[in-house]
Amino acid sequence: MRAHGELIEVPGAGATDHICWVYDQDDATFDRAVRRFLAGGLARGDRLLCIGERVLACLAVEDDDFAGADALLGSGALRTMTTRQAYEATGVFAAGTQLAYYRAATEAALADGFTGLRVVADVSPLAADPGVREELVRWEHVADSFAASGAGFTAMCAYSAELTAEALTEVASVHPLAHVSAEPTFRVFFDDDRVALSGSVDTFSADRLARVLESSPVSGDGAVLDLARVEFVDVAASRVIARWARDLDARSLPLEVQGASPVLRRMWRVLGLADVAGVRFAA
């Protein structure tokens, strides 16, 4: 199982890292976290990509974790972009174009002899706009799938603490690991190619879960939803899962649900959700 939950310190670098970090403006913890995340990538042999002014500011701090940014820039092991440059590089913001950009950049890093591409990006401006935020959440979910697939792409997504609590909850809940003051009530992340749900989803957060599931990349073999770490789902959340199954079914993609509690399965039967779409329940 991929590590998930609340993050206090940047963990040792792994091949599928995708973490969310909420920072304050004068936040030395953030500087250290970024540098530690980058140092872990360097040790693995990754190419590093830093995006956004606040992230770039971290590079100037000198400490033990990460040093010699100038030399790395010169050798091509480190690349930097301001937020504006990143917008221009990736084009109109959409999950699909983002994935295409980062997939190409990861493949280029591999072709250049690096282990992969390790990105630290401040995405706050996108999260601030509620219209763009929906697409951002979709992209984060797609990015998590890409990171979990072991393609060589890893990322730390930085968000300003000045964003609304709602925005921070939304973005944190699509990362397996997040450093955020208010823990999201649920998380959706990828574990290999399974979609894993943890925490609690009720009537008041069910729509948010629906939007995330809708954007889940699903292979031709169908989808697997792992509910083993779910603390609680209510009727509304169960119906969201059933509707996702129905939408997958319309694309001839089966859904297997793993780790559902006995109560959830009884609820499924009582409400006739099996009639919405066939779901295979497995242990």
Place this chain on the structure above:
Amino acid sequence: MTTALEEPAPGFEHEALFYRGDEDFLDGLLPFVREGLALDEAVVVAEPRARLELLRDALGDDARAVEFLDMAEIGQNPARIIGAWDRMLRERTAAGRRLRGVGEPAFVGRREAEFTECRLHEQLLNTAFDGGPSWRLLCPYDEVHLPRAVVRGALHSHPFAGTTAGRRRSPEYSPEDLDGLFGAELPRPPDAVLRGVYGAADIPATRRTVAQYARTIGLPEEKVETLALAASELATNSIRYGGGSGAVSMWATPSAAIVQFSDSGQVGDPLTGRRMPSLEQEGGRGVYLVNALCDLVQLRSSERGTTIRLTTWR
């Protein structure tokens, strides 16, 4: 009762049969079941296990054409029974068969609170099925062993009543009793009650509080999770439809754990939660689910507000 084949009367025919002993029970039921079979109706018998076996044996080969259901199971919580009949009626009607049912919800050995709910259930059957497809439902009552009040209640809730000697329209049938039954106050809880109030932000906390209480008094984990789910659904209903807030009370008796939700809203339809909601219908699922999952559910509503009491037997 006549055993001659009669042209079935149109509409829903809801009849109480008062019996005295096993022989009398069979004298009343065998002709009713066999008449249905002779008319090629779909005959479904919902009885507690012992009576069901008695009837099955007495029917001999005819039993093969009859569907038997354990009333103690499908009707443990009486608020589930209308949903069961409703489903069977829809299925049989769709298959071009007329339904003929036997249902003994108020069987001997039930607890007092269950008899109270059986009384409301029997009354609501008329509300649920009057005006719909034609079918017959015969409800046996054990006149010897049941409390007097239960037998008397059956005269009020059934338009037809009879014994093996014959049946007639019940002069005491009183559909207007429904408002009083549905709006009645439930018996007061004892002194030792844990109480809390909740608002829109408190649903997860309410769910956890109820789960914690259920664990503390030693309910098994599946019952704990069931009550947590019920708490979430019912507290959500208070927020959405019940004035935006509500109160939860919890107490225990030697035989049960009780969790009760109250708010200032009024449930207009006393059949709420008793029939399976359609797949696309937005609301109405919470109470239906709670009815299906909990041992006993008592819903009361009037201008004074709404109370739902969940009883979990220990």
